[in-house]
Amino acid sequence: MNWTDERVELLRKLWSEGLSASQIAAQLGGVSRNAVIGKVHRLKLSGRGRSTAAPARQKKAAQGSTVQKSVSRAATAARHVTTSIGATALQTQFDAEPVARHYIRPVENVVLPISRHLQLVELTERTCKWPNGDPLSEDFHFCGNEAAETGPYCKYHARVAFQPASERRRSR
DNA sequence: CCCTGATTCGC
């Protein structure tokens, strides 16, 4: 995969929206998160809302290795990303969602890969059972992407459902 | 162990 203008543009967009490198990589497809990070740096797009601020590293010069530790914590502006998930299900008696009965507030931004439009009957043990939309509506469907062996959701919805990433610390 | 971004460096 090469970095076409369109792909770079999408990268810029998603990065500015606060998505993680791995998430962006998943969206772009055909690239690793390292590739995304590398590209971000080349584009000089680093420094975003938060995450791992640059502690001014200096390693790996050449096998020699000079272990040097410098800690500098720079506080940056808070980032606000508002992404609503299919929490509309709350309104109904529908209660098959751990997330739904959670608290809707802090949900982090998560972008699902593709989201197939699957109907209930089309779900199998291997399909993500994350619901999208209002169950009472006709456009209600399930994510349907490959679910992890450890749960009913795909990798991405799993992190929405359980422990919203390691960034939620500043959520509330 | 999962994840995050940052940096280096061979290609």
Place this chain on the structure above:
DNA sequence: GCGAATCAGG
């Protein structure tokens, strides 16, 4: 320019 390997950290 690219990105895997590596590093540092949560």
